[in-house]
Amino acid sequence: RDVFAVMPTGGGKSLCYQLPAHLMDGVCVVVSPLISLMKDQVDAANANGLSAATLNSTTSDAERAAAYRALSRRELDLLYVSPERFNTDGFIAWLADVGVAFFAVDEAHCISEWGHDFRPDYLALSRIVEEFPAVPVAAFTATATPQVASDIVERLRLRDPHRVRASFNRPNLHYQVMMKDNLDEQLVTFLREHADESGIVYRTTRKNVEATAGMLKANGIPARAYHAGLPDHLRAGVQDAFRRDECPVIVATIAFGMGIDKSNVRFVVHGDLPKNVEGYYQETGRAGRDGEPARCILFFGRQDVAQLSRFVAAVEDPGVREVARAQLRQMIRFAEHDGCRRKALLAYF
Numbered sequence: 001r002d003v004f005a006v007m008p009t010g011g012g013k014s015l016c017y018q019l020p021a022h023l024m025d026g027v028c029v030v031v032s033p034l035i036s037l038m039k040d041q042v043d044a045a046n047a048n049g050l051s052a053a054t055l056n057s058t059t060s061d062a063e064r065a066a067a068y069r070a071l072s073r074r075e076l077d078l079l080y081v082s083p084e085r086f087n088t089d090g091f092i093a094w095l096a097d098v099g100v101a102f103f104a105v106d107e108a109h110c111i112s113e114w115g116h117d118f119r120p121d122y123l124a125l126s127r128i129v130e131e132f133p134a135v136p137v138a139a140f141t142a143t144a145t146p147q148v149a150s151d152i153v154e155r156l157r158l159r160d161p162h163r164v165r166a167s168f169n170r171p172n173l174h175y176q177v178m179m180k181d182n183l184d185e186q187l188v189t190f191l192r193e194h195a196d197e198s199g200i201v202y203r204t205t206r207k208n209v210e211a212t213a214g215m216l217k218a219n220g221i222p223a224r225a226y227h228a229g230l231p232d233h234l235r236a237g238v239q240d241a242f243r244r245d246e247c248p249v250i251v252a253t254i255a256f257g258m259g260i261d262k263s264n265v266r267f268v269v270h271g272d273l274p275k276n277v278e279g280y281y282q283e284t285g286r287a288g289r290d291g292e293p294a295r296c297i298l299f300f301g302r303q304d305v306a307q308l309s310r311f312v313a314a315v316e317d318p319g320v321r322e323v324a325r326a327q328l329r330q331m332i333r334f335a336e337h338d339g340c341r342r343k344a345l346l347a348y349f
Helices: 013-023 035-047 061-072 091-095 120-131 146-156 183-193 206-218 232-243 277-284 302-313 318-336 341-348
Strands: 003-006 027-031 052-055 078-081 100-105 137-141 162-165 173-179 198-202 223-226 249-252 265-270 294-300
Touching: 003 013, 003 146, 013 027, 013 078, 013 100, 013 137, 035 052, 035 078, 052 061, 100 120, 120 146, 137 146, 173 341, 183 198, 183 206, 183 265, 183 294, 206 223, 206 249, 223 232, 265 277, 277 318, 277 341, 294 318, 302 318, 318 341
Parallel strands: 003 137, 003 162, 027 078, 027 100, 052 078, 100 137, 173 294, 198 249, 198 265, 223 249, 265 294
Antiparallel strands: none
């Protein structure tokens, strides 16, 4: 039957579709927006004894041909596809001939206009139920308020889904908000206190990412920059170095970390105010996946509010702009909250 699962980062969402994909006849089609990480997910699945492949805009002709051959022979457990690939002419008709066991929609909040990462391409996924009426659909997300959860179920047209809403409490994470005074000094002080530990420093813009990474290196802290403007091979190199503990500190935009299964991240630092609470929760959730204590620090200054307000004002679509404005107000409320941060997060979700 259909499933809708809200589970925190590190809560085991991938196991929920990988295990049944291995046990059931037919292929599980996993729809994911994380094209840059699909290869990692496929490699990890294959290393665990599953048969997996991917189809997206970065797949080579040889890889694509191999995936189609394996599917035609019904040899695959898992096929990872981007929403854009799913929506191309003929792909759905072709899938109907290869024996789909079930669909897994990852990062399902992307289909909701109330979600923090709305992707118009996800709207086409409502066709799954029309085209495959006898095939179950499972939707997974780490960040969904009750309003977003209802929107996901409605837009995907899930049929009386089995609902799982795991606890959002990550007891090993310590949340802290500090006033941003001299951010460079504050970062250097914090990172020297946590030398030899692995962690992520998030900055809002590519320019700030480069500047902060350069500043840290000048202060003797081994840090590397990661953002969408870097060439693919450089980004992949940074990601691999971080995963292998060769580079302890990554300074990044929020493009970094999605889907990275690195258990020993000991801290996540936000040098700027995030755009919304969902994004903040998801980004802090990359810390402490091994269950050991980890620090989550947000440096907050009123200048952040002005900058994000300008970003929101520049959004052309009035509906999207209003949602972004409401999300920013909620994020400011969290940053200015004078009580327990954990209680405030749990109350939000």
